[in-house]
Amino acid sequence: MNNFDFCSPTYFVFGKQRENETGKYVAKFGGKKVLLHYGSESAKKSGLLDRVKRSLEQENISYVELGGVKPNPRSGLVYEGISLCRKEQVDFILAVGGGSVIDSAKAIAMGVLYDGDFWDFFSGKLPEEALPIGTVLTIAAAGSEGSPHTVITKEEGMLKRGAGGECLRPKFSILNPELTMTLxxxxxxxxxxxxxxxxxxxxxxxxxxxxxxxxxxxxxxxxxxxxxxxxxxxxxxxxxxxxxxxxxxxxxxxxxxxxxxxxxxxxxxxxxxxxxxxxxxxxxxxxxxxxxxxxxxxxxxxxxxxxxxxxxxxxxxxxxxxxxxxxxxxxxxxxxxxxxxxxxxxxxxxxxxxxxxxxxxxxxxxxxxxxxxxxxxxxxxxxxxxxxxxx
Amino acid sequence: MNNFDFCSPTYFVFGKQRENETGKYVAKFGGKKVLLHYGSESAKKSGLLDRVKRSLEQENISYVELGGVKPNPRSGLVYEGISLCRKEQVDFILAVGGGSVIDSAKAIAMGVLYDGDFWDFFSGKLPEEALPIGTVLTIAAAGSEGSPHTVITKEEGMLKRGAGGECLRPKFSILNPELTMTLxxxxxxxxxxxxxxxxxxxxxxxxxxxxxxxxxxxxxxxxxxxxxxxxxxxxxxxxxxxxxxxxxxxxxxxxxxxxxxxxxxxxxxxxxxxxxxxxxxxxxxxxxxxxxxxxxxxxxxxxxxxxxxxxxxxxxxxxxxxxxxxxxxxxxxxxxxxxxxxxxxxxxxxxxxxxxxxxxxxxxxxxxxxxxxxxxxxxxxxxxxxxxxxx
CATH class of the missing domain: 1.20.1090.10 (Dehydroquinate synthase-like - alpha domain)
Structure with missing residues (x-):
């Protein structure tokens, strides 16, 4: 066995209906103004997004929304998210969705605090800081809810590349298996x-x-x-x-x-x-x-x-x-x-x-x-x- | 499966010779004045304690020592440790040893910040705060290096009781398997x-x-x-x-x-x-x-x-x-x-x-x-x- 370091500090909130506690955990980890990041319309239609919003409102946490994350999430939306977060002075990124949404959220979280092009982190640069991230997971697959990794696709040339750093581990992840039943x-x-x-x-x-x-x-x-x-x-x-x-x-x-x-x-x-x-x-x-x-x-x-x-x-x-x-x-x-x-x-x-x-x-x-x-x-x-x- | 929360934030430092990095991790978690807590003479004789001290000194971290932890660690030494920490204004507890030493360290860490008798925590009271704890593990057994638990024996009546709380999870634990070879x-x-x-x-x-x-x-x-x-x-x-x-x-x-x-x-x-x-x-x-x-x-x-x-x-x-x-x-x-x-x-x-x-x-x-x-x-x-x- 080789020498290693291991630290998985994410707070996991697992089980039925636990998305209703989202606001409590955003508050616990210091979020006051949230980017609510999600993908397709299904999170809206299912009522999940409404439940998450209600939970944020109960804690008096304000939010701006950015939907539209696609599978194999794209750099274009990441740039959009970074601009939005800066304009709205967002201090916490909340991803509601699967691995693609979480990966997009991680890229935004790094990019907001970085003066250069966020793609630098997908070209070998190691991120040292990122906005805190929370997740409400809807697909069991990517493992991004507990990992320090993200994978983004750059539209120009359809380049799919990964980035990683300990600052990208979510502060909390809410895992309700019921949310995966409609997949x-x-x-x-x-x-x-x-x-x-x-x-x-x-x-x-x-x-x-x-x-x-x-x-x-x-x-x-x-x-x-x-x-x-x-x-x-x-x-x-x-x-x-x-x-x-x-x-x-x-x-x-x-x-x-x-x-x-x-x-x-x-x-x-x-x-x-x-x-x-x-x-x-x-x-x-x-x-x-x-x-x-x-x-x-x-x-x-x-x-x-x-x-x-x-x-x-x-x-x-x-x-x-x-x-x-x-x-x-x-x-x-x-x-x-x-x-x-x-x-x-x-x-x-x-x-x-x-x-x-x-x-x-x-x-x-x-x-x-x-x-x-x-x-x-x-x-x-x-x-x-x-x-x-x-x- | 029942609903659950899980968070294991301890930073694990695993492998050969890693005790030489102890000072770095005490510093990382804010320790400036350390209680160096250990058990028998074997940690001294083996040179382990000297290596740990050298590592603390390299980071300009001062320390006071309290040895003598026995298997089935006793409340008497815990009281002694609490007094010593208060007198010396210790802000970090470093346990060098097995589960008994770590459990004793956890009890001291709770007790220092508590006005009442620390035994209250072993009689049902939930600890809400404790001094930060680090460990250099020498025995694979109790799992106290990653757990929020401690077990102490009260001499009066030889009562052996447990306590637990998330504040008792070590900030870091150094696990060098070589240290267990002499067991x-x-x-x-x-x-x-x-x-x-x-x-x-x-x-x-x-x-x-x-x-x-x-x-x-x-x-x-x-x-x-x-x-x-x-x-x-x-x-x-x-x-x-x-x-x-x-x-x-x-x-x-x-x-x-x-x-x-x-x-x-x-x-x-x-x-x-x-x-x-x-x-x-x-x-x-x-x-x-x-x-x-x-x-x-x-x-x-x-x-x-x-x-x-x-x-x-x-x-x-x-x-x-x-x-x-x-x-x-x-x-x-x-x-x-x-x-x-x-x-x-x-x-x-x-x-x-x-x-x-x-x-x-x-x-x-x-x-x-x-x-x-x-x-x-x-x-x-x-x-x-x-x-x-x-x-």
Missing amino acids: PAYQTACGAVDIMAHVFERYFTNTKEVEFTDRLCEAVLLTMVNETPKAIKNPNDYGARANIMWAGMVAHNNLVGVGREQDWNSHMIEHELSALYDCAHGAGLAVIVPAWMSYVVEHHDCMKFAQMAVRVFGCQMDFENPKATALEGISALKRFFSSIGMPINFKELGAKKEDIPLLVEKLGIGDGKTGGFLPLDKKAITAIYELAAAE | PAYQTACGAVDIMAHVFERYFTNTKEVEFTDRLCEAVLLTMVNETPKAIKNPNDYGARANIMWAGMVAHNNLVGVGREQDWNSHMIEHELSALYDCAHGAGLAVIVPAWMSYVVEHHDCMKFAQMAVRVFGCQMDFENPKATALEGISALKRFFSSIGMPINFKELGAKKEDIPLLVEKLGIGDGKTGGFLPLDKKAITAIYELAAAE
């Missing part, structure tokens, strides 16, 4: 894939002697494999929604990833798909993750993939042929993704094989290699896209 | 039992639909079953020590226990043993936990115990007779405790069957019932002590 099955499944992918990026590591964090990773994966089909079959299954929602936070606040080298190639490779085709990040991951696994399966004599197969998918270990077990695990994962309605190849996703050179080029890795498990160059990544394109 | 095997094993017991108190619950936290509990238990024998066999096994140390924190900061009713009878029943015989808390738990399990095994048709047997100890599920599997799991746990050198009955612990009426009386539960899984009255607890007394 279409497809979005529920996309969220499940995203959660699992956050774990895979950490699980597949070259760091030795990480038994405990391996077991924590497997706890998330087992939960997702067992609970997601229940939520798809019965969208109002509170228990399934609750287990998924809490697992989604734990999957990405880095508790399961401390002390180990992490990979993150699958996310990077996928980001080009959702940037180019504007597809759901989770759907893109369902296509890329198994392809990536198939390409790197032999690293460390297939043993880490055999471990996943046995511990997560209950495969029998083939002691004479560990690779057979490893491959069986990857097949089981693909079958699982299919069973919850996810695409597992380019055709099902709506991606085109002929775009592969463009996808690889846009990654911008030049002649270098990327990733922590098995570093990959352009040729290797091309091979992974080709595996993903095969039916 | 005698017996203490390593006691710590392992304590860690597992913290999980059992949460794992056995009446709350339904807690798949994810169950899996997290099992992650800790599997880790302890796999790693503890390695640390006992080779005390310098860094990987085993590191996995145990991080698992010990996660076992008790309540991440694995949120959203569920918890039990805590085993701890309460054990506390009377360590108070009366001054035995190690972990050793007492190794005797009490399996006895408690045997008494309550049939609750919920034995299914939770069968789950532990299958998932943690790899037992085969007997689908015609789940109780057989459940009992096999409890037997496996007893064998495991024995294998790491722990007592599993009164005789091995040095407790006396004839003291059972006294032990039960000292619990002070009168005609009531206690515990969250299967509430127990005096008669039931007597039966558990008798099961523990049987060889």
